[in-house]
Amino acid sequence: MGAGHAHALYRHVDSPVHTLPPHCKLVAVFAFVVVVVSTPREAVWAFAAYAVLLGAVAYVARVPARHVLTRMLVEVPFVAFAVLMPFVAQGEQTKVLGVSLSVSGLWGAFNILAKGTLGVAASVLLASTTELRELLHGLQKLRLPPLLVQIATFMIRYGDVIAGELKRMSIARRSRGFEARGVRHWGVLAKTAGALFIRSYERGERVHLAMVSRGYTGVMPVLEETVATRAQWARVGVLPGAALLVCLTGWVMV
């Protein structure tokens, strides 16, 4: 906890992107992803253009490419699926290096890889430039029902508690020579989960009581009301706007 409440993806620097209001950023990223997804997959150059746009945002936000790329690894399971696709899809076949591949499968694989990767990159950029508290505040501004915001707040708040508990228990297991290798070890993992739930619940209870005794009434106090100015909306709109232009050009040219 001493290291502050930033999450794993957040990268603290002072940049024009960091200072934008969080709800504007959320809207912009969502709009961008929607535009990317509705682009025809035959417009290959459009996806390159999107990547350039994201690169420009990363440059303005002073997020190094390495930071974004290493955090895009969550996508790997679906990349595996996409790579398999040309081999199992049906339809017209083509020969590449002597291997027979399905044309529609190749298009499908490209479609998933391109759109999925751009979506992941956009989310990583959002998470890298927006603090947790801000993000929750942004969701609240976008009229997410209060109960959901509250659950999300507590989830984040207890996330560190649970992660710390899990880490301590994992160290304890490993220092006793445990290594999960097969079915026989599910019992240990399940008991870990059960113990984890009880331990973190009881800690969570204490945390909550401490919050209540300090005046918590169900909403986190908002220290500064962020109101997005028209200029800020305009700045935020540059990304989805440019993407929309690319998308429309793609539609006309295809």
Next chain:
Amino acid sequence: MHVPDGFINAPVSATAGVAAVAAVGLGLRGARRELTDERAAPLAGLVAAFVFAVQMLNFPVAAGTSGHLLGGALAAILVGPWTGILCISVVLLMQGVLFADGGLTALGVNITTMGVITVLVSYGIFRGLVKVLPRKRRTVTVSAFVAALVSVPTAAAFFTLLYALGGTTDVPVGKVLTAMVGVHVLIGIGEAAITALTVGAVLAVRPDLVFGARGLSAPLKLRVGGELVDAPVPDTAAVPVAARSTRRFWGVGLLAALALAGVVSLYASTSPDGLEKVAADQGIDKNVREHATADSPLADYSVRGISDSSLSGGLAGVIGVGVTVAVGSGVFWAVRKRRTDAVETADSTGV
């Protein structure tokens, strides 16, 4: 099973999004009945964080693959189905926004598959079994096992259904179904074991925390002069059970239908040929229909040599996006308005 952007086409994603918004709306209403005291939201948040953490706990399945829990069954049994849906939805939202796990436009698909379907199926089965089996503590554990076991392949089958309706690639549906359900039966066994043992462990220490076991606590007995006498029971414990029984009727009916669908699809997976044929027919049917509606307005823009299906898919995408925004925000406002009204009336009566 986190679906990325662009994997399922826009109309189906949009429909799934609407379904997810509706489910979350229902969840918000239902959760108010499940969460009676003020510790409720923290407990739900804790369960969400817990599911988040448990999803990181990978367990080895077979041949080098490993699976992680979906957590739907666990959340439903620990905090109740409606709060369970909210928890999983929040987990998926946060994973999408913070960790880029699962696409933002695929959020609806992810919530319906991993949140709504797993919770509804597992809780339906769980309730049914708890009712049928003898009222013992072991029953809860066994029911949790079965519920979690069925929920995971059902979610996989449901994903395949969405894929058949709106997959952006033409991998044969039968192959996807076999692969998805096959792998997820294995994952389901792991999920079932871990869910049952977790519920058992919590039940052994803090039975009051398990929503699914609320009706099962035996009345407290006092030994007075060598004889067992019922202790006076405070009324508070009876309230949630009574509240639950009013909506149990329609709830169980709906859940039973869903569970049946899940079981049937599971059963069908043993003979992929038959289902493959049906699903392929369905898929072709769907394509033709989309083609018919979506082709003409875009025909002016089309260039020779581009297949019609991709065009129609794309246009359908644009339309679908519009529909999502319109319907999604409509449902959203309706739910929100009702909520604020309810809160206001509650406030005025409370004060």
